[in-house]
Amino acid sequence: MVQSQESLLKIGAVARRAGVSVDTVRYYERRRLLPPAQRLPSGYRLYSQAAVDTITLARRLQGLGMTLDEVADALRAHDGGGATCETERWRLDAVLDRTRARLAELTALQGSIETALARCEAGCCELSGTAAGGTNRATS
Template identity: 40%
Template sequence: MIVPSPPQALKIGALAARSGLPVKTLRYYEELGLLPAVGRSSGGYRLFSEESLRRLAFIRRLKALGLSLEEIQACLAPHDAGLLPCHDIRQQLSRQIGRIDERIEELGLLRVELQTLLGNWQSDPLQDDDVICPNLQI
């Protein structure tokens, strides 16, 4: 469906240039429903509003905080329904803290394992044709 261009409608290439994101990413975001187009030009080009730039900045910020695109979509849903998404965003960020805490614990255990391994490391182990590296008992 061709919709008349809003006064400040941006083609996807212009939106990519202004947002710093590749056109491919913008198409993917549109496909997922994260970035709705306002229509298409008479030539069939996707058209986006100036609001799309703010929306992309919001998406980038949540991605930088470690949220998945699915989680970001859940944060945008209330906004798209005309509500403030702050409560939903807070929940997603709290879950992210939990995941970070789990990852920190996993990394701590990995660090101990590596330290133990290096603490027992033999600089010049005996060669064994059946073993790639005697220091790594597998």
Template identity: 40%
Template sequence: MRIGTLSTRTSVPAKTIRYYEEIGVLPPAERSPNGYRAYGTDAIERLDFIKDAQATGLTLDEIATVLRLRGKGESTCEHVVHLLDHHLAHLDARIEALHATRTRLVDIIERAKTLDPAECNDPNRCQTISPRHEGSPAVAHEPHGAPGAHPHL
């Protein structure tokens, strides 16, 4: 089958299929005499595996490692469990950080409901987010790059 058909059957864009070939997670397609890529059903199975692996949080590099091990005939179970444990720990840390962020936002919103807009006269800050006047403590926040920190805050 040609790349367009493979793309349709797997819901993977043709550009992505070409990229997967380039980085080695999808074996290069055979070429027809006119130069078109020709794929077998094994490409569908491989792309389905890649999508399933990505859905668990594995990166393309990690998927490539798993596929290399499989290609050598090695068992990948222990390696994959280790990778998934690592991703689970990262996910748990992210969830914890998100809960902390949510709590912080609820507190800010509740405090903001009590603020007087007429007192918001500092051109360098919004008192809802960052109060600095006497009697109103600054809202604690995580530094940029901390787990759970939103990149735009």
């Protein structure tokens, strides 16, 4: 079904409504998160309100930690019509697992930094290259 041009939006209007840049709209189209836009003879892109809704959903999913590839897969499932919370929950579970793993890595890094700081305060600064025995690593 072809929509009337009055109900279609130029790329700038889509970007404003979705709260993104025009470049983001183009990028999402290139990545096939959006269907190809209709074109005027002048080359201007025309989108429906559905494009705004898709971009808004994509940004929300990215904000939850999904990669753009994961977002694209979720959008395809959504567009297929069979997506429900029950069938799609695994996507959020995977992001949560990844976030927990990253948090554990960051916690371990924090501990290492705190240990290095404590060593500096005790006169064994790792940044100066001076080891606990007083030798300079650069001259060893």
